[in-house]
Amino acid sequence: MHARLVYAGCLVLWLILSALAALSIASRSLLGAEQQFNSQLQQLTEQLKQRLLANETILDSYATFSSIDHRTEHRQKHPFVAQLLRRYPQITTLAHIERVPAGQVAGYDRALQRDYGAAYRLRGFAGSVRLPEQDAYFPLMYAEPQSQANLRLVGRDAWQQPRLREALQDCINSGRATLSRQLRLQPQGDPGYVLLRGVDDRLDDQLIGLLPQHFVMLFVRADSLLPTDIALQPGMEVSLHHRDDPLRPPEGQALHLGGAHPSALEKLLFPRLETSQLLGGGSQPLRLTLSWQQGWAQIGLFEWTVWMLLSLLLGLGIGLAGFSFVRSSDSRRQRESQLFHLANHDRLTGLANRNLFYDRLQHAISRIDRSGKRLGLLFLDLDRFKPVNDTYGHMVGDRVLQLIAARIRDVIRNEDTVARIGGDEFVILMEDIESNREADKVAARLKQAIQMPYQIDQHRVLVGVSIGIAYYPEDGLLIDELLAVADRKMYGNKQSPNRHSETVD
Numbered sequence: 239m240h241a242r243l244v245y246a247g248c249l250v251l252w253l254i255l256s257a258l259a260a261l262s263i264a265s266r267s268l269l270g271a272e273q274q275f276n277s278q279l280q281q282l283t284e285q286l287k288q289r290l291l292a293n294e295t296i297l298d299s300y301a302t303f304s305s306i307d308h309r310t311e312h313r314q315k316h317p318f319v320a321q322l323l324r325r326y327p328q329i330t331t332l333a334h335i336e337r338v339p340a341g342q343v344a345g346y347d348r349a350l351q352r353d354y355g356a357a358y359r360l361r362g363f364a365g366s367v368r369l370p371e372q373d374a375y376f377p378l379m380y381a382e383p384q385s386q387a388n389l390r391l392v393g394r395d396a397w398q399q400p401r402l403r404e405a406l407q408d409c410i411n412s413g414r415a416t417l418s419r420q421l422r423l424q425p426q427g428d429p430g431y432v433l434l435r436g437v438d439d440r441l442d443d444q445l446i447g448l449l450p451q452h453f454v455m456l457f458v459r460a461d462s463l464l465p466t467d468i469a470l471q472p473g474m475e476v477s478l479h480h481r482d483d484p485l486r487p488p489e490g491q492a493l494h495l496g497g498a499h500p501s502a503l504e505k506l507l508f509p510r511l512e513t514s515q516l517l518g519g520g521s522q523p524l525r526l527t528l529s530w531q532q533g534w535a536q537i538g539l540f541e542w543t544v545w546m547l548l549s550l551l552l553g554l555g556i557g558l559a560g561f562s563f564v565r566s567s568d569s570r571r572q573r574e575s576q577l578f579h580l581a582n583h584d585r586l587t588g589l590a591n592r593n594l595f596y597d598r599l600q601h602a603i604s605r606i607d608r609s610g611k612r613l614g615l616l617f618l619d620l621d622r623f624k625p626v627n628d629t630y631g632h633m634v635g636d637r638v639l640q641l642i643a644a645r646i647r648d649v650i651r652n653e654d655t656v657a658r659i660g661g662d663e664f665v666i667l668m669e670d671i672e673s674n675r676e677a678d679k680v681a682a683r684l685k686q687a688i689q690m691p692y693q694i695d696q697h698r699v700l701v702g703v704s705i706g707i708a709y710y711p712e713d714g715l716l717i718d719e720l721l722a723v724a725d726r727k728m729y730g731n732k733q734s735p736n737r738h739s740e741t742v743d
């Protein structure tokens with residue numbers, strides 16, 4: 239029981255220490271992962287900033303180009319714009335918007351038909367020819383590449399597309415480039431943005447303070463903003479969204495790249511790193527969010543090996559310590575029980591000695607007081623034992639004493655106590671006796687057993703025994719009183735003429 243408890247304690251200690259070791263190794267790995275996370279964020283931020291800057295530069299050069307002579311027939315812009323688009327593949331479309339006051343719609347329609355054909359005229363953004371009442375319209379005059387999808391946009395009023403209107407308004411109010419909130423780009427409907435600015439707001443001094451009449455804009459696909467060679471760790475996610483868009487997908491998130499999906503246990507045990515940064519200054523307010531749910535993969539093979547070795551060593555150390563503790567406490571207990579045995583038993587016969595007998599008797603007295611039963615104390619003194627020693631020597635005498643002890647044990651009950659308190663004197667404590675007859679019967683059986691001959695080597699030895707019996711509580715309440723009464727009765731019996739003792743060869 240004791241050993242089992244010690245081994246269970248060792249197991250618990252080993253589990254706790256192993257868990258602590260795992261925790262410290264894991265936290266070291268997670269620290270490394272945090273550094274990796276920060277450098278990935280820095281790298282992404284840098285690349286993204288460059289792309290946003292490139293967008294603005296392209297828009298500025300296109301605006302400059304358009305401002306030189308925006309009355310040039312639009313189709314003549316084609317080679318320059320086509321070159322820009324070739325060089326910057328993240329731009330899907332470059333377009334030009336003209337502000338057309340309500341009174342000039344007819345003139346605008348004529349110019350449009352001159353450039354594109356008779357079917358072209360100012361329309362609503364969805365294609366309707368019925369225009370709502372407005373002070374001015376903002377139709378697209380030109381969109382490159384001149385694909386079917388882009389040609390369909392020519393003449394459509396951007397003011398009627400809510401997100402474009404919002405961006406135009408912002409651009410007019412702020413007087414600088416503005417990025418629209420996320421919208422679906424034609425023809426595939428990819429998520430993207432429109433970056434636009436007024437053309438003639440800064441170049442012609444006379445126009446300062448007036449509303450810009452021309453706008454240029456570029457369409458950029460959201461997924462082209464982040465580098466294509468981005469290598470995400472398992473569990474890492476990147477998302478990019480306009481500052482004013484809601485965070486929740488699908489509208490809010492322009493881009494969401496995810497690695498492996500962590501398990502519920504990983505989510506419970508490992509921390510999640512998350513950070514977000516606003517980029518692009520005032521004109522392109524995009525928020526980059528990088529998050530990383532840490533998991534088992536962040537603890538490398540090396541760390542696992544170190545942990546397993548450490549755990550193995552801990553197991554061995556604790557196991558050995560537990561084993562030697564159990565062994566030393568076992569042998570200590572054994573020594574203690576040997577010492578107890580030596581202090582409380584007779585060396586020759588192995589019976590209880592006077593010490594232990596007094597103890598048992600005292601204990602029996604206090605117990606019997608509560609139950610109301612009786613105790614019997616038998617005092618035995620061997621008759622004519624001295625001649626055995628004198629005739630055959632002490633060795634034979636010792637052997638006889640051992641055989642007598644064994645015969646006494648055979649006669650009495652297991653719960654009774656027998657002790658050797660002198661050279662040839664024995665006492666027996668009988669607990670819970672009902673009547674004197676019970677003790678008398680035992681005394682008679684003892685007498686008969688002890689008087690049987692002892693065959694030792696070639697000698698046949700006979701000894702007799704005299705027995706006196708005292709009862710608790712009638713004969714005394716104290717141990718010494720009881721012993722004195724039993725001794726006195728024994729002595730009386732020894733004097734009786736029919737005592738029998740002889741030694742026989």
Ligand SMILES: Nc1nc2c(ncn2[C@@H]2O[C@H](COP(=O)(O)OP(=O)(O)OP(=O)(O)O)[C@@H](O)[C@H]2O)c(=O)[nH]1
Pocket residue numbers: 586619620621622623624625627631632633634635636639660661662
């Ligand atoms: N062999 C042996 N003899 C012992 C031991 N202890 C005591 N004796 C002997 O036991 C004897 C006891 O003395 P007594 O009681 O006078 O001898 P006894 O012949 O039985 O006398 P009665 O009781 O009058 O019959 C002595 O001779 C002691 O030397 C022992 O451990 N071993």
